[in-house]
Amino acid sequence: MIEPRPTDGELAILRVLWNRGPSTVREVHDVLLETKETAYTTVLKMLTIMAEKGLVSRDASERSHRYEAVHAEARVQGSLVKDLLDRAFDGSALQLVQRALDTRAAGPEELAAIAELIAQARRKPRRKP
Numbered sequence: 674m675i676e677p678r679p680t681d682g683e684l685a686i687l688r689v690l691w692n693r694g695p696s697t698v699r700e701v702h703d704v705l706l707e708t709k710e711t712a713y714t715t716v717l718k719m720l721t722i723m724a725e726k727g728l729v730s731r732d733a734s735e736r737s738h739r740y741e742a743v744h745a746e747a748r749v750q751g752s753l754v755k756d757l758l759d760r761a762f763d764g765s766a767l768q769l770v771q772r773a774l775d776t777r778a779a780g781p782e783e784l785a786a787i788a789e790l791i792a793q794a795r796r797k798p799r800r801k802p
Contacts (some may be wrong), residue, residue, distance in 0.1 A: 676752040685747040
């Protein structure tokens with residue numbers, strides 16, 4: 674199965690669909706307008722392309738078609754992280770985490786959550802890359 678690797682624009686639309694659930698072009702457009710000037714026709718065209726690529730499904734049973742993300746947010750994020758790990762960090766999770774912590778400060782709660790994730794990872798059997 675091909676791993677989903679949406680563009681930045683597609684990812685913005687997917688975030689709307691993950692948060693709202695199945696939505697019309699107008700609903701997606703309205704949410705995107707809150708942060709960036711985006712033409713309605715651009716959103717329509719992108720959703721059409723995303724449907725062709727298998728990133729979203731389209732329900733045409735009503736006058737206003739509804740679009741829904743095909744892949745779960747975690748799966749898409751995992752695919753993007755794996756791609757980044759392979760391309761930029763030669764597969765090193767350590768280097769990825771180092772750069773992430775160097776780039777953005779993590780608060781005490783986030784650091785505690787990261788420590789818990791590391792503890793959980795130590796308890797799991799190791800998966801093959």
